[in-house]
Amino acid sequence: MVSEHQIIALVERFEHKLKLLTNLYADAKNQIEQLEREKEALQESLKAEQDQVKELRKKSTKAENNTAISKDSGIIVKDNLLRTGTNAELKQQLDEYIQELERCIAHLSSLS
Numbered sequence: 001m002v003s004e005h006q007i008i009a010l011v012e013r014f015e016h017k018l019k020l021l022t023n024l025y026a027d028a029k030n031q032i033e034q035l036e037r038e039k040e041a042l043q044e045s046l047k048a049e050q051d052q053v054k055e056l057r058k059k060s061t062k063a064e065n066n067t068a069i070s071k072d073s074g075i076i077v078k079d080n081l082l083r084t085g086t087n088a089e090l091k092q093q094l095d096e097y098i099q100e101l102e103r104c105i106a107h108l109s110s111l112s
Contacts, residue, residue, distance in 0.1 A: 063108055 059111075063111075
């Protein structure tokens with residue numbers, strides 16, 4: 001037969017193990033709550049990033065539509081070749097076009 005002292009020892013060990021399990025449960029519950037808050041913050045951040053990507057795509061599409069290449073660009077080049085007689089004049093004209101394009105690009109970059 002089990003003595004009273006052995007029963008008390010068993011009950012104390014049981015209480016100790018129960019307290020350990022209770023603490024483990026509380027820690028796990030706190031960790032789950034923390035992870036859920038972190039998940040929610042990450043989802044909000046992801047949504048904000050996705051919204052930003054959508055806005056940038058819209059701006060990019062608008063810029064592409066505004067800077068569409070003219071179908072008549074070949075004719076313009078051909079006409080300019082006829083007007084500019086020498087290579088030096090052609091080079092000068094191309095430099096002016098490049099500078100104008102750089103100004104346009106800088107302007108478009110400042111808009112976005």
